[in-house]
Amino acid sequence: MSNTEAVLALLDQNLPAAQARLMDWLRIPSISAQPAHAADCRRAAEWICAELAGMGFTAQLRETAGHPVVVAHHPGPSGATGPHLLFYGHYDVQPPDPLDLWTSPPFEPTLVEGPNGPRVVARGAVDDKGQVVMWLEALRAWHATTGSIPVRCTILVEGEEEIGSPSLDPFLAANAAELKADVAVISDTGMWDINTPALSTRLRGLVYTQINLTCANRDLHSGMYGGLALNPLNLLTRILGGLHDDNGVVQIPGFYEGIVDPSPAQKAEWTALGFNEAQFLGEIGLTRGIGEGNRSALERLWSRPTADLNGVWGGYTGDGSKTVIASQAHAKLSFRLVPGQDPAKVVEGLNAYLTARTPEDAKFEVEVFGASPGIEIPADSPFVQQARAALSEEYGRPAVLIGCGGSIPVVESMRRLLGLDSLLMGFGLTDDQVHSPNEKFDLRCFHQGMRSHARLLGKLAG
């Protein structure tokens, strides 16, 4: 029996104990957004710190301006030649409100029978405590079986992911040398479906801006001035109404410059997923996708950039009528970026677009609240290959490389501040109710997730 086989057997045997440990952790209401739960956040950090110390890690709580970060190190077996892994996770959870929609108390984890067998219902079940416990149990089983961790490991578990990770970048920057590794492993994403494991290898980036447009030096009476005075709301809609042409192509100069299209093989893989666009849109009350008609729905979501207004406001917005021509108009406009696009160039293009369309009597200002690039983890990286192999062996079918239309800021931070690519190997399902009442994690996912992590560790140990 190979080490990996022994580890897998131990994981199967200890599944009830692993569940019990997960439930212990889930009972701690580590809600990072609520100051009243600061002590619970610290308890949740201490809990995993103790678990790691128990399997030979040097583990510490490290203070930040907010909730503490857990950092732990294990040198691996003596003479380890495999890569140095950095496992990332977060111990904080979203607030459970609205409480009355929960079928069981959010911090009293409950086993419920579902279509795929039992599931744990609790806040944090899958996001992210359940997914952290998967690799924790994989490490534990390796440690129990071989007396060590099979590769050199650094652990980073933060407590502010649900509030935007305000302390993470400063912490990474200040501890970059200590956190150096060869690749990061993150379990905070999903599978394609319960039978199809997935690695997320493309993430879109984000440029988020606010546009402030000013015309007259004060609000005007629409009777006295209407028809002669420039109206910033009319102008704003005119400018922003031209962001896309009739085919959904964004009109910002240079917007598509540098975009790296997915490979034909990658596109073929996405096509093979048989994405049900009608169902995806039907769930939100829509019937047809917008955007570039010559691109498939998944291509548009995972490999094409967007220009979406997230907010617009100006003038009178109360009940009834007020005959005012406002002095100012505002918009929040964000762009999802794909690999190859330069966020700075997009901001530059936006400024050029606005300049060309703003008459002399109007002034615009662009505030930039964030600018991060799209990310692609190369499909041919050895880490991706080994993770894919581990998943495929566990599930008996090929793991798919999928994209993610959103951004995962920690992935961008680790690339920027630590020079690390991330393996996004997650085991969530689309019906997990993340951030909603009755968040759950299927035990089958939990079990196969820890087995997958154990397999990956075995492969990386070589």
Place this chain on the structure above:
Amino acid sequence: MSNTEAVLALLDQNLPAAQARLMDWLRIPSISAQPAHAADCRRAAEWICAELAGMGFTAQLRETAGHPVVVAHHPGPSGATGPHLLFYGHYDVQPPDPLDLWTSPPFEPTLVEGPNGPRVVARGAVDDKGQVVMWLEALRAWHATTGSIPVRCTILVEGEEEIGSPSLDPFLAANAAELKADVAVISDTGMWDINTPALSTRLRGLVYTQINLTCANRDLHSGMYGGLALNPLNLLTRILGGLHDDNGVVQIPGFYEGIVDPSPAQKAEWTALGFNEAQFLGEIGLTRGIGEGNRSALERLWSRPTADLNGVWGGYTGDGSKTVIASQAHAKLSFRLVPGQDPAKVVEGLNAYLTARTPEDAKFEVEVFGASPGIEIPADSPFVQQARAALSEEYGRPAVLIGCGGSIPVVESMRRLLGLDSLLMGFGLTDDQVHSPNEKFDLRCFHQGMRSHARLLGKLAG
């Protein structure tokens, strides 16, 4: 000496007493918007009621759902053959805030020397107590001189003009028979300048709408859905950004149908006014007028319709960023209408415009908060001719017929509910600070205004 000459001489002689009476009335803080001043509103109504009773009117306070209306009647001289006039005014005033910007207390009327001689500074000085007192003094002088009022008169002084006249339409409708007359006389507008008297013979109407646009059945994550899900803010700006073409022409179907252009003579009169567009726009921080380039500025303000967004909102409008694709977007869109346009057709055209531009996955709703037509008082009506003659004689130069870009709801109400045209003969100046701190009325305007009203009464008596 003709009756009119005797009346004018008496007005000159009694000017100090007339000023003193105006100041008495101005001392009553009849702020209709503030419930604490309800008793003051009633006092202000009683004040003018008593003045009218003193010159032979049967005058009454008439209750409404809000502040009382003053109605008074005088049969005119026995065997009167002249027209039956209805004088309209309002005794209520705007709140005086911000108080710290007043150079004297708003309800302690103060004489201040200005470039055109003394002026009364007080809330209500010109809007509208000062202008009401002008015709009141003209009536008083006629009564004192001839023992009667020279024509049959009805008086209507309301106390809710500054809060949108909520009780006026019901009152007019309920008392239409009693309020029947041949023409209304309203002094609540302005002169062209202190040397040039004016009658406002064109008013724009108003259609005020709110557009509610709905796409998905809930707010969406802009990463997970961006590029595939219809964004109502993108759609709203696209739809409303096309409201005008590059020449400022409104694109609503049928929008310009039926418009009655001012006569060439009227246009020539407007041109002769030498309107200083650069100064008008410069005061509000703009340098050039928008709109139809082949029309003069005054034409655009007084005789062309508009489509102005008064408010737009939707999505996230707080600080910083939220990556949301909203479910709904909203706009307040209003149209200033000119004579000949049918408000109902404009609403119909808007619906057609929206229908043509709203894709299947979006739903729009149009709420209509008001729809009143533009109004023109025919320049060749005998009343306009006589008022113009009265003004021209008083000022020694022709009175001009001007337009007003705004709406005066009472004019529309009287036309609709009483079948009455209005003579808008006002004596305000553009620097009167109406609705602002240090509202004032130049005594020269006050004096020549009452003389003009006296002359008009003489002419109408025949």
